[in-house]
Amino acid sequence: MDLVLELANRLRSDGVDCSIDLYETSPPMGWARWTESQIEKADFVLVICTATYLRRFKGEETPGTGRGAKWEGAVITKELYEAEANNSKFIPVLIAETDSAYVPKTLSDVTHYRPSTEHDYESLYRRVTKQPLVLKPELGRLRAMPARERKQHFLPASESLTIPGKQQIDLDSYFTSQQRIIEDHSQRFVGRTNVLRAFERFIANHKSGYFMVRGGPGQGKTAISSHFVKSYDCIHHFISRTGRRSDMRLILRSLLAQLIPRVGIETVIPDSIPELARAMEDLLSDVAKKESRLILVVDALDELAEEDRAHLSFLFTDSLPDSTYV
Numbered sequence: 001m002d003l004v005l006e007l008a009n010r011l012r013s014d015g016v017d018c019s020i021d022l023y024e025t026s027p028p029m030g031w032a033r034w035t036e037s038q039i040e041k042a043d044f045v046l047v048i049c050t051a052t053y054l055r056r057f058k059g060e061e062t063p064g065t066g067r068g069a070k071w072e073g074a075v076i077t078k079e080l081y082e083a084e085a086n087n088s089k090f091i092p093v094l095i096a097e098t099d100s101a102y103v104p105k106t107l108s109d110v111t112h113y114r115p116s117t118e119h120d121y122e123s124l125y126r127r128v129t130k131q132p133l134v135l136k137p138e139l140g141r142l143r144a145m146p147a148r149e150r151k152q153h154f155l156p157a158s159e160s161l162t163i164p165g166k167q168q169i170d171l172d173s174y175f176t177s178q179q180r181i182i183e184d185h186s187q188r189f190v191g192r193t194n195v196l197r198a199f200e201r202f203i204a205n206h207k208s209g210y211f212m213v214r215g216g217p218g219q220g221k222t223a224i225s226s227h228f229v230k231s232y233d234c235i236h237h238f239i240s241r242t243g244r245r246s247d248m249r250l251i252l253r254s255l256l257a258q259l260i261p262r263v264g265i266e267t268v269i270p271d272s273i274p275e276l277a278r279a280m281e282d283l284l285s286d287v288a289k290k291e292s293r294l295i296l297v298v299d300a301l302d303e304l305a306e307e308d309r310a311h312l313s314f315l316f317t318d319s320l321p322d323s324t325y326v
Contacts, residue, residue: 001022003095003116004020004022004048004095005020005022007046007093007115008022008023010121011125011128014125015129016125016128019038019042021034021035031071032071035071035072035075036071036075039072039079042089044089044090044091044127044128045076045089045090045091046091046093046124047076047090047091047092047093047104047107048093048095049092049093049094049095049099049100049102049103049104049107049112050095050096050099050102051102053102054102054103054104056073057072057073057076057104058073058104059073059074073104076090076104076106077106080106087107087110090107091110091112091113091124091127091128092104092107092110092111092112092113093112093113093114093115093124094112094113094114095116097114100112111127113127181222181238182226182229182230182236182238183226184226185222185223185225185226185227192220192223192224192227195213195224196227198211199211199228202325203293203325206325207322207323208319208320208321208322208323208324208325209320209325209326210316210320210325210326211325211326213225221299222299222300225238225297226299228295228297229297232293232295233295234295234297235255235259235294235295235296235297236255236258236296236299237254237255237297237298237299238299238300239251239298239299239300239301239303239304240300247308248273248308248311248312248314248315249271249273249276251298251315252273252276252277252279252314252315253276255280255296255298256269256276256279256280256283257269259280259283259287260283262287262291263283263286263287263290265286273314274314276314277314277317280315280317281318284317284320284324285321288321288322288323288324289321292323293323293324294321294323294324295324295325295326296324296325296326297326298315298326
């Protein structure tokens with residue numbers, strides 16, 4: 001009781017109009033009506049949680065003992081019931097550190113305070129004086145953001161790829177050539193189990209990402225790429241400087257032409273490299289939503305011409321969708 005009186009006195013000295021029964025001798029209206037009136041009028045009610053108070057709050061005290069606390073418990077429970085358990089008024093306060101076990105169940109999920117510590121007293125004071133430590137800033141005005149234009153990216157199989165300044169390439173013959181490379185090299189594929197296991201570990205441990213196989217000429221990189229294409233049903237492009245398959249625009253259009261059927265949307269493939277890169281990002285996202293795993297294989301990056309290496313960043317998106325690997 002002394003500690004509770006000390007808390008009430010401190011709150012009053014700090015400008016909080018705190019009321020407590022110890023300040024009263026015998027209210028004319030009687031204790032029951034006084035208690036109910038105090039609870040009803042108060043902005044906040046500090047519930048001092050102790051083992052004795054909890055027992056009386058729950059109505060489990062010996063008959064004739066602690067009637068005031070029993071009555072308070074009934075009034076508080078009724079208010080919470082009528083408020084449909086929405087509580088901003090009743091605040092559990094712990095005098096001793098071990099008293100957290102004695103918070104009434106109806107208040108168990110409410111922030112409680114131990115005002116014997118300076119930190120908790122300040123937090124309690126801020127709450128009852130409505131002075132939060134952190135103020136929510138005023139809501140600003142929404143900024144108008146331009147919509148990103150979604151372009152249709154479809155290239156019929158019979159269409160040709162025209163690279164500025166270079167010879168026109170027929171897609172049918174182009175993909176036939178790639179298929180011939182894959183069949184030829186996959187037949188000669190042997191060993192390389194360390195690479196396959198490394199790739200399996202990579203996709204098992206990463207949601208998405210880029211996996212690079214390094215090796216000198218003639219060490220079997222194209223054979224590995226061919227094996228990946230056949231084993232994982234990969235979108236693919238096999239770069240060859242001599243086979244006129246090293247232009248970055250061609251690489252992007254080749255990959256897009258294979259991605260488009262997987263989303264089933266008839267679209268037109270753009271021309272410029274930046275637009276192709278944006279189309280690639282959009283299509284990867286669309287295909288990833290439909291397929292459990294998407295793998296793209298690009299073989300022989302080392303055969304890119306100097307002018308094409310400057311555009312290499314356009315081949316790789318800032319972030320790959322989940323379950324997408326290159």
